[in-house]
Amino acid sequence: MPKSKKNVNDxxxxxxxxxxxxxxxxxxEFxxxxxxxxxxxxxxxxxxxxxxxxxxxxxxxxxxxxxAALKQQVxxxxxKxxxxxxxxxxxxxExxxxxxxxxxQHNQHFEQVLRPELAKHGVHILDYIDLSExxxxxLNNYFEEQIFPVITPLAVDRSHPFPYISNLSLNLAVVIKNPETEQEFFARVKVPKVLPRFIPLPSDLSSNRNGKSIVWTGVPLEQAIAHNxxxxFPGMNIQEYHPFRITRDADLELEEDEADDLLLAIEQELRKRRVGGTPVRLELQSQTPEIIRNRLLQDLNLSDSDVYQVxxxxxxxxxxxxxxxxxxxxKDQPWRSVVHPRLQVLREPNTGSGLLKLDEGQDIFSVIREKDLLVHHPYQSFSRSVVRFITDSAHDPDVLAIKMTLYRTSGDSPIVDALIAAAENGKQVSVLVELKARFDEExxxxxxxxxxxxxxxxxYGLVGLKTHSKIVMVVRREKERIRRxxxxxxxxxxxxxARLYTDLGLFSCREDLGADLTDLFNYLTGYSRQKSYRQLLVAPVNMRDRFMNLIYREIENTQKGLSGRIVAKMNSLxxxxxxxxxxxxxxAGVKIDLIVRGTCCLRPGLKxxxxxxxxxxxxxxxxxxxxIFYFYNNxxxxxxxxxxxxxxxxxxxxxxxxxPIQDSDLAKDLQEILGMMLADNRQAWExxxxxxxxxxxxGDCPEAVSQKILMSMALGSAAIPPNLISPKQNSFSPDS
Known part of the structure; x- marks a missing residue:
């Protein structure tokens, strides 16, 4: 790895x-x-x-x-x-x-600002004490019919130990008194998750307020329980009740090296997660008496520092x-993704017979053969690009094999349905399902x-590694050759x-990428230990070294009196x-712009x-x-x-x-996306x-909201604000 000159870093x-x-x-901070x-x-x-x-x-x-991890370390x-x-x-x-x-601030803003604002628009989240007779x-009838059969009150005394309280559950700590003996008892009532958290009242009981129409009126479920x-506890006097909520350690503890069957091992850990690990947080209302607070802390083995009052x-x-x-x-104006212009020529497939029927030149493969295709979600449709690609591949008689990685997918995934159809159509289908994707394991x-x-x-993945890559390869017979x-x-x-996250996808049939993905899938499914790739940066094989070399190349160029420039967009640094x-x-003088949505451990602007x-x-x-990662490279x-x-x-x-993106037009498209982000003056935080x-x-400039501009561009109606420099005309050169 090249080193920068001593006079820079001494x-x-x-x-x-x-x-x-x-x-x-x-x-x-995020x-x-x-x-x-x-x-x-x-x-x-x-x-x-x-x-x-x-x-x-x-x-x-x-x-x-x-x-939870920090508490375990303590x-x-x-x-260390x-x-x-x-x-x-x-x-x-800290x-x-x-x-x-x-x-x-979070709770006060809801109670003092948003709750009254909602009421002005006909949405009344009421407290039980404010209800009419x-x-x-x-609600009393609703409780008897819908809630009472579901609830199980749990006493806490010498013969009834403190009950297990599940992760993220909302509960009522109840103090009751025996009217004959005057003895007080403590009980816990769990607010059932199987019922809606907010109970709506019927329209005939939601009378107009201040002459304005009512959209929704109701109360929180826990209040309906508390007041019934x-x-x-028939025959007992209800003294007081106080809501509380706990959070438990929910990370899986998995010894992959010792697991004979990874799927069964994770299933066993998931059963433990349902029960939950050690408590790490107790949430209480601020008016909860000290005696109740201390009782909960003692039984949950928590300290005062673990309590958050609201x-x-x-x-x-x-x-x-x-x-x-x-x-x-x-609400925000509804957004419906548009079909990428190059994919609008595709005709709807007829898959009734299990095989794809399209006129020659009208399939998605011919579009990809013309040149690489870049799609940007949610501005451009995921279902009409990625899902279409996999579905068409499943039914195309010339497709021989499909290989892909699945890290997370939806509960009613059309992609999984397409993969099943492909297997039923006799194609070779290989899928790496990452069982260790946190909170999606089940x-x-x-x-x-x-x-x-x-x-x-x-x-199911590799021991010691999560497979986080997002890749698909389709092998297709075309005349006398096989194309990937x-x-x-x-x-x-x-x-x-894909409707909520901004993401990118590249479709290509370039030989070098096809060969790289072949090697990568062999690494994932077999015993290959491929150490070099033609184009791809692959972790944990060559990605770290490649990125370091790309950064140091900018340093070297700058030390030679040339320009150095790096622009990178990511979730965390x-x-x-x-x-x-x-x-x-x-x-060394390299100009660096970073777009980091979440955690960033780098301190900018230090002398x-x-x-x-x-x-x-x-x-x-x-x-x-x-x-996205951009390097000027002189x-x-x-x-x-x-x-x-x-x-x-x-x-x-x-x-x-x-x-890497080799098509110059697509490279400019990515630069344009980065340029819009850097010019954002509404949703950007420095x-x-x-x-x-x-x-x-x-300020005095026109508002430039990158996401809104990208929506307008997808619709074909965008005019880029004059203060936003488009890298299609101006590169990221420091001299621009």
Missing amino acids: QIDLTNPKYYLNRELSWL NSKVLHEACDPRTPLLERLKFLAIFCSNLDEFFMVRV EAKVS LTFDGRTPQQQLD ISFALRPLVT QQRNY LEYL EGLLGLRDLMYFLSLPLPEL NNIYWARRLESVGVHVV YVHIGTGNYNPKT IDPQIITALYEASR NVSENISVISIVGRFLEHSR GHEEIYFGSADWMPRNLDRRVEAIT LQSDGSYIQRRP
């Missing part, structure tokens, strides 16, 4: 912890941007409710995985410092300090319920078994998330080796270290998920995209695939050297 230690941001605290979208009045009201729910859901997973007396210089206990302390104001009578506790309702991830209300004026086990049942060759068609993407083969190389590049590095994060209606520009972030797990512990973010404001 007298400074770029591995010093002070030059790195903490991973966990950086993630909290989630605070999600909360900002919920608080921003420019965001439509129901979308603000959605962002509140996402903030809560994100935090749940953060505690189940990240906080319990194991791990004192992270590369930013913190111990596990220091990280837990997480607690940084998070508590966000939790308070008629409304209470209805006498049904659960004003109002717990578990606001359930606010997603209200996104289904018929209030389009309070779903993937189901698909693996279904695929195996029809004769698909299913592989490939799809390489940045996102999962999941039609549902954590890898210390990559960050150190970027610091070296900045010190003599990262003055030439800027970092932005974009948070909008779509989740930015694509990974005017011989190179651009890549694929499945990997710059994280140790992606570069060292996962199978990833990143492809990372400061202290780890905080400042949101950009349009």
